[in-house]
Amino acid sequence: MATLLLAEDVDDIAMVLTRVFKRAGFTVLHGADGAAAYDLAVEHRPDVVLTDLGMPRMDGWELIRLIRAHKELSETPIAILTGQLQPGDVRVPESGACSLVLKPTLNDVLVSVMTELAGHGPHGHTFSSTGCITT
Template sequence: MTKTVLAVDDSPSIRCMVALTLREAGYEVIEASDGQEALDLALSRPVDAILTDQNMPRLDGLGFIRAFRSRPEGKGTPIVFLSTESADTLKAEARAAGALGWMVKPFTQAQLLAVMKKLLG
């Protein structure tokens, strides 16, 4: 069965790179341009994993994770941060909110696929 990944980033080029890489590897990809759109999508259909940026309009990554994790649909879905930021305090906040991991931008396609394989098998 195909695994579905929600890719959340306000940068169209990052979303495109993530989506193309994952689709070529056999994943289904849903795209959202900010945390609010991601929350609406994630609550309307099941997803197997989420990759989210931090700095976005309307609802940032931490806000999205907190809102998603507070809902029954948000239990158990692995979430990985994709961010240009790498401060330990932000990583700690992300973990406390419910993120499983962290990838610093820029990242390679190989890194992205390795993370997804680890998360989803």
């Protein structure tokens, strides 16, 4: 199954999400902030990234920007998991994220989104008002 990189600074949330994704068959890497997650991404080249936004040292927006700027990582599917945004927030497609999942959400929904993104594999990013379109 796919390797998922989780960028989440709250230990309890990271532990639960790691368990959920491992049960779904993912290999899970965890970065406790954006900087740690970026280092893991460069080292391991995950199939898909799930990031929170509000994290110390480097937030999720900066993590997405750095991944999109990295030659070998730029086409990695990225989803944002947050309770800080509203549906349709224009910063999501502008950032290069493929999907927005709002907290709280059902585990099945989250796994489904990440499975779909991993299934698309690396891809270019063209945006519409509803998010990422694989190209």
